[in-house]
Amino acid sequence: MQVVVTKSYDESCAYVAKMFCDLVREKPDCKLGLATGGTPVPMYKKLIEACAKGEVDFSRVHTVNLDEYCGIPETHPQSYRYFMNTNLFDHINIDKANTYVAQGMGDAAANAAALEAKVREGGVADLQLLGIGNNGHIAFNEAGDTLTAEAHIEQLTESTINANARFFDSRDEVPTTAITMGMADILAAKKVVLIANGPAKADAIRGLIADGSITTHNPSTLLKLHPDVVVVIDEELAKAAGWQG
Ligand code: F6R
Numbered sequence: 122m123q124v125v126v127t128k129s130y131d132e133s134c135a136y137v138a139k140m141f142c143d144l145v146r147e148k149p150d151c152k153l154g155l156a157t158g159g160t161p162v163p164m165y166k167k168l169i170e171a172c173a174k175g176e177v178d179f180s181r182v183h184t185v186n187l188d189e190y191c192g193i194p195e196t197h198p199q200s201y202r203y204f205m206n207t208n209l210f211d212h213i214n215i216d217k218a219n220t221y222v223a224q225g226m227g228d229a230a231a232n233a234a235a236l237e238a239k240v241r242e243g244g245v246a247d248l249q250l251l252g253i254g255n256n257g258h259i260a261f262n263e264a265g266d267t268l269t270a271e272a273h274i275e276q277l278t279e280s281t282i283n284a285n286a287r288f289f290d291s292r293d294e295v296p297t298t299a300i301t302m303g304m305a306d307i308l309a310a311k312k313v314v315l316i317a318n319g320p321a322k323a324d325a326i327r328g329l330i331a332d333g334s335i336t337t338h339n340p341s342t343l344l345k346l347h348p349d350v351v352v353v354i355d356e357e358l359a360k361a362a363g364w365q366g
């Protein structure tokens with residue numbers, strides 16, 4: 122695992138955006154695994170800027186997103202489909218038909234099976250973007266005694282519901298279940314880049330980068346099983362996580 126410590130969150134976003142742009146330039150028909158949440162938003166802005174300047178061409182790129190809330194339609198401002206459209210897809214030259222965000226409405230088991238199929242359709246992701254939950258979750262694979270390999274429906278923990286309540290008018294509106302890629306789906310990607318920022322992530326990041334231990338109680342630690350993972354954090358978070366370098 123490579124740990125990259127930057128001077129600032131903005132620099133972290135620039136670093137990750139460059140990874141994506143370099144890949145798309147090198148392999149114009151690449152497959153990208155994408156994430157939602159607050160953390161990647163400034164990184165997506167940098168991709169939009171690069172595309173506007175003609176520095177990168179997304180016209181042949183395919184994408185698959187990690188997860189989606191259950192029970193809210195894709196027109197809901199907090200659905201992850203809506204998030205991806207408004208924070209990225211609407212502003213770059215990607216063909217939306219080549220983007221996939223799982224369905225949150227309807228038959229949950231069928232939606233999970235459809236996501237599982239998309240993870241490998243046309244090959245696995247060349248680069249998978251991840252954020253990390255305060256409890257170490259990646260995608261919506263929540264910390265607990267067990268984890269699930271394949272795409273599935275996950276019961277969100279109190280910690281995650283509380284963290285995500287900031288995006289909703291009230292905590293009661295936060296969905297309590299989500300459809301998510303499983304651990305094997307994430308580990309199948311050719312390369313993984315995880316970006317994190319802020320003191321709330323310090324414990325989870327410490328578990329991820331401090332040593333070689335793996336625990337289902339911090340799902341991100343399973344990334345230690347992957348041969349090509351880059352963790353991008355700023356100095357402040359590195360310090361809070363006790364990173365010695
Ligand atoms: C989002 C996702 C989640 C988030 C995580 C951190 O698609 O899979 O694992 O990456 O909850 O969210 P933020 O960035 O809002 O702190």
